[in-house]
Amino acid sequence: MRSSVFALLAAAVVGVVAQETSPAMPPLEKRALATVYTKCKVANTVAITFDDGPYSYEQELITTLAKYKAKATFFLNGHNWACIYDDSRIAAVKALYAAGHELGGHTWSHANMSSLTWDKMHNEMWKVEEALIRIVGVNPALFRPPYGEYNNLALSAIAARNQSAIMWDFDSGDSSGKTPAQTNALYDTLASKKPSSVLTLNHSTYNTTAKQTIPHALEVLSKRGYKFVTVSQCLGGGVKAYQWTQKAGVKDSTWKC
Ligand SMILES: [Zn+2]
Known part of the structure; x- marks a missing residue:
């Protein structure tokens, strides 16, 4: 030295x-880069994840997931399909959290992280963190980049915000034009292959996902003996869902999109 x-x-x-x-x-x-997780680590687990909410189907998904004692993970936007500060969306976020599902960030406007400046990356991430801190009192530690797109600058920003990037190893195809029959067939194939664990990608913004794809996925995968857990649970020890928690806030005029 x-x-x-x-x-x-x-x-x-x-x-x-x-x-x-x-x-x-x-x-x-x-500069440190965030860890990128594409697979679960705990055998016999399935982490069902949903992107792009809150929107209209969270309550229905909560009911369906409960039938299988399933906990899932929702990567939320601030202002994409809806505004997270609308009363009905606030209620959806609170209901997801109260039901034991995990909440992570997915950028405010569903931005492609790999096309943003450093400042815009932080702004896109922070505004969702602020919303989750306000609505349920949690600062998330899990982040899913929209479109699964990121570069090293994005991984640096995610690391600077003490978060991990969560990808997937199974895509139901619900956001890329697959019909419910096709998404169900993909889940059938997955169940027949029975990998050690599965980290799935779905979207809570589609009626067909809530009413057809997820009920089918839970049914065929439960028959294969999987346990449905959150992302932090499927990654085992060492990865937390939240950096910290505090008392939830009360809506005021500053809660707006
Ligand atoms: Zn998305």
């Missing part, structure tokens, strides 16, 4: 940053 310090001082004295030519210089520290 002594020689490194000496080399740093020497470089400062001559006014030259010589990290490429001086072997004594320590490498520049890389």
